Amino acid sequence: MAIFGPGLWQSGQNGSIVLQSNLKTFSMTVLDLAKATLVCGGLAFLIYNFPVLGQIVLIGFLSILWLLYARKTLRTMRRR
Numbered sequence: 001m002a003i004f005g006p007g008l009w010q011s012g013q014n015g016s017i018v019l020q021s022n023l024k025t026f027s028m029t030v031l032d033l034a035k036a037t038l039v040c041g042g043l044a045f046l047i048y049n050f051p052v053l054g055q056i057v058l059i060g061f062l063s064i065l066w067l068l069y070a071r072k073t074l075r076t077m078r079r080r
Contacts, residue, residue, distance in 0.1 A: 047054030 043054075043057075046057065
């Protein structure tokens, strides 16, 4: 295992990159990296070529994320 940086990043099995922290271990394979790259590239293409449509998609996506987080927060507050 090779260590990158301050000792948190390590190469895992099958060419994956692993972040080890006190809470959880996150693993990203080459396939995950390729999927993330394609999604980000597709969004960049959409925003660059169709700015109005890109803005609508981004605002909608961020609104959904905000609503999901607000719902999770309210559920947590109700349990206490």
